[in-house]
Amino acid sequence: MTDPVPYDQLLSILVRDEPRVLTRITALFGRRGYNIKSLSVGNTEHPGVSRMTIVVHGDRGVVEQAIRQLEKLHDVMKIIDHSLEKYVDRELVLVKVAITPESRVEVRQIAEDFRSRIVDVGRHALTFEVTGDEGKLTAFIEQMRPFGILETMRTGRIALTRGSNAEIASHIYHEGETQTLRPVVEGVEAREERARGVPNLF
Amino acid sequence: MTGAKALWATLANHGISTVFGYPGGAIMPVYDALTYYPEVRHVLARHEQGAIHAAEGWAKATGEIGVCMATSGPGATNLVTGLADAMMDSVPLLAITGNVARHLMGTDAFQEADITGITLPVTKHNYVVRDVEELPRIIAEAIRIARTGRPGPVLVDIPKDVQMAAYAGEIPTPHARPEIPAPTDESIGRALELLRTAKKPVIMAGGGSLDASAEITALARAWDIPVITTLMGLGAFPASDPLWLGMPGMHGSVAANRAISEADVLLGIGLRFDDRVTGRVNGFAPNAAIIHIELDAAEIGKIIRTHVPVRGDAKVAAARLTEGAVKGVWPEWTAQITEWKGRNETPEHWGAGYAVKAVVDRLTPDDILSSDVGQHQMLAAQLARFERPRRWLNSGGLGTMGFGFPAAIGAGMAEPGVRSVVIAGDGGFQMTAQELATLKMYDIRNVKICIINNSYLGMVRQWQEMFHGKRYSEVWLGDSNPDFLKLADAYDVPGYRASSAEELPAAIDAWLADPKSALLEVVVPHEHGVFPMVPAGAALYEMIESDPGRAVELKAQLADAPMNEVNDA
DSSP states (O other), X not given: OOOOSOEEEEEEEEEEOOTTHHHHHHHHHHHHTOEEEEEEEEEOSSTTEEEEEEEEEEOHHHHHHHHHHHHTSTTEEEEEEGGGXXXXXXXXXXXXXXXXXXXXXXXXXXXXXXXXXEEEEXXXXXXXXXXXXXXXXXXXXXXXXXXXXXXXXXXXXXEEESSOGGGOOXXXXXXXXXXXXXXXXXTSOOHHHHHHHSOOOX | OBHHHHHHHHXXXXXXXXXXXXXXXXXXXXXXXXXXXXXXXXXXXXXXXXXXXXXXXXXXXHSSOEEEEEOSTHHHHTTHHHHHHHHHTTOOEEEEEEEOOXXXXXXXXXXXXXXXXXXXXXXXXXXXXXXXXXXXXXXXXXXXXXXXXXXXXXXXXXXXXXXXXXXXXXXXXXXXOOOOXXXXXXXXXXXXXXXXXXXXXXXXXXXXXXXXHHHHHHHHHHHTOOEEEOGGGTTSSOTTSTTEEEOOSTTOOHHHHHHHHHOSEEEEESOOOOHHHHBSGGGSSTTOEEEEEESOGGGTTTSSOOSEEXXXXXXXXXXXXXXXXXXXXXXXHHHHHHHHHHTOOOOOSSSHHHHHHHHHHTOOTTOEXXXXXXXXXXXXXXXXXXXXXXXXXXXXXXXXXXXXXXXXXXXXXXXXXSOEEEEEEHHHHTTSGGXXXXXXXXXXXXXXXXXXXXXXXXXXXXXXXXXXTTOOOSOBOTTTOOOHHHHHHHTTOOEEEEOSTTTHHHHHHHHHHOSSOEEEEEEOOSOOOOOSBOOTTSBGGGOBOSOGGXXXXXXXXXXXXXXXXXXXX
């Protein structure tokens, strides 16, 4: 059954590291009207393969449609829908907090409680680096807000499934063309297997 | 060997016999290399849009890939409409464009356009070839992508210096065609179960079912289930079969639209539930459980809630559903459908519909009929009787005016022994009329052009009449239309004309009997509507069957409909 309540969905997408691949992915989301809440891109352990973590905001129908549209793109090699398995996710934020001689100690104490690191010290501001899940980062920012937040920058969420890759039930696309992907593909269900296993959502 | 020669060698290796195109500065090395490859025929169109629609016509008639070619910048951007058209209608197409040399790319050089950026949303995939070593492999891969799974257009952009660079590698041979995934036993089982419980079943076949025509015909006859074919699916089921109900949707038949509205099981095959087919989505097949056989998983559940998704090859799915067939026993349903079918009106009075019917009645099942876009397209789709697939070419998804005539040329060149007839309007024909030169240049003898001339942009006029208080804004062409016979004569194309029902039969005979490609202009009354019609934003059961007088009443009903739905003619 379709869940009509919108929520944040984490998707990891392995793509060919080729020009315009980011445009292709984001253009697809833009054209179809799917809402990207955060997007992080980086290299993987395999040359020629990049990994994107996208947080889509939408109901289950939107997410399923987004996955199906994505899987048609030639650049897309694999999609991991993190709602189907256990995962760890992290985000990094840099927060610059205004300080006064009176507030300095308290600000540092809060930062310590969050196990954050000071990455820059100024006369009127401290810059903190915090990593963690979304809730922790949001809590940190809320704690610091009364002191005066001068600037923040969040990286967007990144995620990995827990356990070994052999347990990941994920879509694999365009198998057989790209040798570089071989290790990624190994031990993972083929696309059609996955398609059969997709719960009937209609 | 240069990159340009490697390109032609790869195309030749893939059995590409004909390429439609137009040369220019940034693709000259390719045209230079063409002189070494006489096994590939290049057809010079008069506009890149003509070239790509001809390639589409080729592909739609044969089911094989169409190939077109253009230079950089304006040449490439002139392909965009055809690429979007091919994307919407799932046409396998390879477009090759030249580009400025690599060191000039990104500098706004003369005739430079970021064509891969521009065409990103309207291609299945596209490439810039940055290294000559990659060129033949990319061409082979592009061809494979274009015709694999749900077919579509692929563009390959080749910088001029890559065309000239030396290539010493191998020339690739075609990829093996990957097997189309077969549907699962579970999905087939659920579909059979649903069909067996049906009391009012109906099959709806779309453009993705054309290659499964034989299997679908067997399936329908085995179960005794009536069949509706969409605009793109016309010909997937023989029109002469009593089970055929016609076309659904905005200008669909009474029988088809009523059957959908009443059905308890709707078996959709190879279609995507376009809004012109469904009408108001929540009023579409309101009583039916829906089985959707479709290769493209993204289409399942996209628009219409599907109860039994069957993902995979329509041929296999239809054959397997035939194996489990139980001859249907639904006398009431059959009687109901027979009554609805009896209500189909054939045009009796002189007008566009009468003219279109007179023309399509002369066609044989082998003839290819293409249409442009507008009233004549809907009339042809309603009135023509297709016995087999790939005999009906039109721009379904994008609704591209100017499509019909060049597509008929492409289809005519693909099947030179077959008559390729195009029905166009006076508006659409003038969007690509310059392709008359292509007929002359290659002495093509089997293209028959019929222009239904009502001196109006007829479909827009019909909407203005019904939904905009008869304020006919910028749709009158009569004062500025050319003398179409003189226009044809300028290209040595013989012309015929009929202005009344009495003149029409003789004119059609002379036009079809002409040994050359010929043009027939049928001058019809200015104001003529296409009915039945389901207005945008209405449900199929709210169809206006024939009486335009109901328009006023209808306008009141639609007062709540958002204007964008009413306006998108």
